[in-house]
Amino acid sequence: MSNRDWMYERRITDDNFLHPKFHSHFMSFLDFAFANQNDIERNIVNGKEVLKVRCPCSKCNNIRYKKRSSVAVDIMSNGFMPEYYIWFAHGESFQVSSQHVGQSSNSVDYGCGEYNGYNQMIMDSMYQNHVPNPPESTSSEPQDINPTVRAFYRMLEDVNDPLWDRCRKYTKLQVATRFLNWKSDSNVPNSTYNKVLPIFKDMLPDGEKLPANFYETKKLLKPIALPKEKIHACKNHCMLFYKEDSGLEHCRVCGEYRYKNSQRKVPNLVLTxxxxxxxxxxxxxSKEMAKRMTWHSDHQSEQGKMVHPSDGQAWEHFDATFPDFAQETRNVRLGLCTDGFNPNSSSSTPHSCYPVFITVYNLPHWLALKDSYVKLALVILGKKSPKQNLDVFLQPLIEELKMLFHSSIETYDAYRRNNFQMRVVLLWTISDFPAYAMLSGRSTHGIxxxxxxxxxSGSFQLNYGSKPCWFDCHRKHLPIKHSFRKDVNNFWANKKETVVRLILNPSGDEIWEQVHYLPTVYEGVPFRPKNEKPPGFGVTHN
Structure with a gap:
């Protein structure tokens, strides 16, 4: 590709003429582009056929089709788009990098430049029509993009027009997302946002396409927005007004009215x-992300070292238990994490916010935990914490995860250019100790x-204060010949530890056998003064 350095070298001489070297190579590019019949757009204007190709200038970025003279003017004025060494949008075959898939790279490996987010997807939508099937593809021939994905790519291109004619730096999509990020990060009210945007519009050239207010900004991004559901919940966290219960107006557990008042019907509590x-x-x-979604399988593991959860025993155990799932390396492995906080800085105005996040462990470890790839699944808001009723709010998420594991959804892979049936599994949860109790339904208090x-465990309660204590409860886990077992000075006085305690690793079925006969601890109306607890609670079970 070194023979194409001319694309980014000097175009204009000191005498304001086109540089001879650039002119010669540039004419060759135009001849090549208009010789490829598969990548030409044909229009009939005044009875004559007009041929157009994608304009690769730094302004059009291969998005707009233009005729030969217009492409020539744009390239001479604006230069080529960054890193367009492979003319994939003009019929040239694509050479996939031999770089190992597991190695880190900050830029796209396909000569498309450093595009991020939706801009990268716009480039990928053109890549689908011009690049032959990569070697890693699981099918012998590329498959057509399914209608859903094709419509999504089309909507991306529609909202990606330049902010004004000949604007090189910003598109409508970029400006709208940056303004919304600013609004969110700075906690800007709608009224202020609506006053600021007209000022910017007045500063821009004629023909600008900046949204005029908050409503227009949201309307612009609506076609590519991700779906969400607003689900009403009982104010006491007993149930969700969801699916077959969506028509109820009173909680079927505690009888509480669904709305704050019967006139406006504003719900007491809403789950997002x-x-x-x-x-x-x-x-x-995105073809770059689609490639990295199999990193967990493609990377080379070093014996005795764990650099990713895929190197661990839990991952290997799951693969051995569900080999049909593990056979498709593009199937997604997830982790779930949650914790609550008070969004108000003062405890005088109590409020609870419990976000539930999903992490994607298919990705390499340097990406999996970046905020861009951690997915927000639930937002639980209210005046008090959901506590032991967190499972009530997890119902829609658990139902979708069960569906995605037992069934599948057709998904288009932009890198391998084929459709596959994607399945999903939740491997584990990550939380602190109090949130662990909320997620599992098992109390983490007491002995x-x-x-x-x-x-x-050997834990006990202190005589004064009744706090649980685990002093000297750990020596039983040491090797039988460990010196600490015979230490009679630094632990319990004059006590040697002879008990050998192995940490058990029971299966899900074994745990179910132990707890299936136990009723729910807080059964009936939640938060009532006297909650009846089953026999043995806090003594033999939690």
């Missing part, structure tokens, strides 16, 4: 649920707080 499946599909619409030893 962002559908997971569609968000995971979008990752495969049975240890999740492994339970009633065999």
């Amino acid at each position: 649920y962002m559908l997971v499946g569609v968000r995971l599909q979008r990752l495969f619409y 049975l707080a240890c999740l492994y030893c339970i009633d065999q």
Whole structure:
């Protein structure tokens, strides 16, 4: 590709003439572009056929079709778009980089330049029509883009017009997203936003396409917005008014009215649920991300070292248990994490916000935990924490995850250029100890707080204050010949530890056998003064 350095070298001489070297190569490019019949747009104007190709100047970025003279003027004025060494939008064959898929790279490996987010997807939508099937493809021939993905790519191109004619730096999409990010990060009210945008519009040249207010900004981005659901919930966290219960006006557990008042019908509590499946599909619409979604399988593991969860025993155990799932390396492995906080800085105005996040572990470790790739699945807002009723709010997420595991959804892979049936599994949850109790339904308080030893931990309550204590409860886990077992000075006085305690790793079925007969701890109306607890609670089980 070194023979195309002329594309980014000097175009104009000191005498304001076109440089001879650039002119010669540039004419060759135009001849090549208009010789490829598959990439030409034909229009009939005044009875004559007009041929157009995508303009690769730094302003049009291969998005607009233009005739030969217009492409020539644009290139001479604006230069080529960055890193367009491979003319894939003009019929040239594509050479895939031999760089290993597991290696880190900050730029796209396909000569498309450093495009991010939706801009990268716009380039990918053109890539689908001009690049032959990569070697890693699982099918012998490229498949057609399914109608849903094609419509999405088309909507991206529609909202990606330049902010004004001959604007080189910003498109409508870029400006709209940057303004919304500013509004969110700075907590700008709608009224202020609506006053600021007209000022910017007045500063821009004639023909600008900047949205005039907040409503127009949202309207511009609506076609490419990700779906979400607003689900009403009981104010006492008993149930969701969801699916078969969506028509109820009173909670079927506590009888509380669904709305704040009967006239306006404003709900007491609203759960915001962002559908997971569609968000995971979008990752495969970008060819760079689609390539990295199999990193967990493609990277080379070093014996004895764990650099990614895919090198661990849990991952290997799941693959051995569900080989049909593991056979398709593009199937998605997720983790779930949550914690609550008070968005108000003062405790005098109590409010609870519980976000639930999904992390994608298919990605390499340097990307998986970046905020751009951590998906927000649920937002639980209210005056008080959901506590032990967190599972009520997790219902729509769990239902979708079960569907995505047992069934599948057709997804288009922009890198391999084929459709596949994507399945999803939730491998584990990550949380602090209090949130662990909320997620699992098992209390983490009292002398049975240890999740492994339970009633065999040896914990006890202090005589004064009754706080649980685990002093000297750990020596039983040491090797039988460890010196600490015979230490009679630094632990319990004059006590040697002879008990050998192995940490058990019970299966899900074994745990279910232990707890299936236990009723729900807080059964009936939540938060009532006297909650009846089953026999043995806090003594033999939690």
